[in-house]
Amino acid sequence: MEEVNQTTVTEFILDGLTDNPELQLPLFLIFLGVYLVTVVGNLGMIILILFSSQLHTPMYYLLSSLSVIDCCQSTVITPKMLVNFVTERNFISYPECMAQFYFFGAFAVAECHMLAVMAYDRYVAISKPLLYNVTMSYQVCLWMIAGVYGMGFISTTxxxxxxxRLVFCKSNLIRHYFCDFFPLLELSCSSTFINEVIVLFLSSFNILIPVMTILSSYIFIIVSILNIQSSGGRRKAFSTCSSHILAVAIFFGSLAFMYLQPSSVNSLEQSKLSSVFYTIIVPMLNPMIYSLKNKDVKISLRKLIQKLSLHSTKNDFH
Incomplete structure (x- = not known):
C-alpha cells in the first residue's frame, strides 16, 4: 500500500486561467479592464443612488445592494487572479485561501437571492402597482436585504x-484561478463525502429556489405586459425584461453547471470557463443591464453631473 505524505499544506499555488505564455499579457489587460469597469460601474451606481433623492425607493435600494455584492465579489477574486498573469507562481496562504473561499461563497449565494428579490419587486410593481407601497415598504425592503446577506453568510459558514476540518496533504497546487470548492476537495487526504453532500444540498437550495422565484415572477410580469394596450409600452417592457432575464440566465446557468453536478463530471477547462462568467463577467454586466435602459437613472446622473459641474465652476470663480 502506497504511503501517503501527511505533511499538512500551509500555502497553496493557484494554477491560473491558462499556462499559455502568449496569452498572459493580453488576458491580464482584458481582465484588468473588466475589473476597473466593474468597480467604477458598481461604485458609480451606489454613489448615484445615495446622492439622488428621487432614487430613494425600494427598487433602487435593492439595486445598490446588488452593486455592493458585485463589487465585493469581484474584488475577492479578480486582483489575485491578475497576479497569476504577471508572476511565475501565484502563492496564497492557507488562511487567505479559506477567507477567499468563504467571502466568494457568501457573496455568490447573496447574489442568487438578491436577483430573486429584485424579480419579485418588479413583479409587484408591474402586476400589483396599487399594493406596491404596502408590499415593498422600506421596512420590508430592509428585512429582505438582511435576509439575502443572512442566507449568504449562513450557507457559506x-x-x-x-x-x-479537511486535511490537505496531497499537493499544494489548486487547479483553478481562485480557492473554489471542488479544486480544494481534490487536494484533501480526508474523506470529502459529507462536503459534497452539503454543497449539493446548499447549491440546490440557493440556486433552484431563487430560479423558481425569478421564473414565476417573470411569467406574471409577461402576462401583465401582454395586457398593456400600447404596443410601444409592450415593446419597452419586453426589452427591459429580456435584458434582465439574459443576465440572470448567464449567472445561474454558469453557477448550476459548476455546482449542481458531481465534481468528477466537470473538466478543468470547462470549470474555469464557467467560473469566469459568474465571478467576473456578470458583476461587470449587472450595473449596465439594470441601469442603462432606466430613464430615472439617466435623469439622476444628468442632474448629479450638472450639480457637480456647477459646484466646480463656483469654486473656480471664488
Whole structure:
C-alpha cells in the first residue's frame, strides 16, 4: 500500500486561467479592464443612488445592494487572479485561501437571492402597482436585504466549517484561478463525502429556489405586459425584461453547471470557463443591464453631473 505524505499544506499555488505564455499579457489587460469597469460601474451606481433623492425607493435600494455584492465579489477574486498573469507562481496562504473561499461563497449565494428579490419587486410593481407601497415598504425592503446577506453568510459558514476540518496533504497546487470548492476537495487526504453532500444540498437550495422565484415572477410580469394596450409600452417592457432575464440566465446557468453536478463530471477547462462568467463577467454586466435602459437613472446622473459641474465652476470663480 502506497504511503501517503501527511505533511499538512500551509500555502497553496493557484494554477491560473491558462499556462499559455502568449496569452498572459493580453488576458491580464482584458481582465484588468473588466475589473476597473466593474468597480467604477458598481461604485458609480451606489454613489448615484445615495446622492439622488428621487432614487430613494425600494427598487433602487435593492439595486445598490446588488452593486455592493458585485463589487465585493469581484474584488475577492479578480486582483489575485491578475497576479497569476504577471508572476511565475501565484502563492496564497492557507488562511487567505479559506477567507477567499468563504467571502466568494457568501457573496455568490447573496447574489442568487438578491436577483430573486429584485424579480419579485418588479413583479409587484408591474402586476400589483396599487399594493406596491404596502408590499415593498422600506421596512420590508430592509428585512429582505438582511435576509439575502443572512442566507449568504449562513450557507457559506456551514460549508467553511466542514472545509477547514479537511486535511490537505496531497499537493499544494489548486487547479483553478481562485480557492473554489471542488479544486480544494481534490487536494484533501480526508474523506470529502459529507462536503459534497452539503454543497449539493446548499447549491440546490440557493440556486433552484431563487430560479423558481425569478421564473414565476417573470411569467406574471409577461402576462401583465401582454395586457398593456400600447404596443410601444409592450415593446419597452419586453426589452427591459429580456435584458434582465439574459443576465440572470448567464449567472445561474454558469453557477448550476459548476455546482449542481458531481465534481468528477466537470473538466478543468470547462470549470474555469464557467467560473469566469459568474465571478467576473456578470458583476461587470449587472450595473449596465439594470441601469442603462432606466430613464430615472439617466435623469439622476444628468442632474448629479450638472450639480457637480456647477459646484466646480463656483469654486473656480471664488
Amino acid at each position: 456551514v460549508l467553511a466549517f466542514f472545509m477547514i
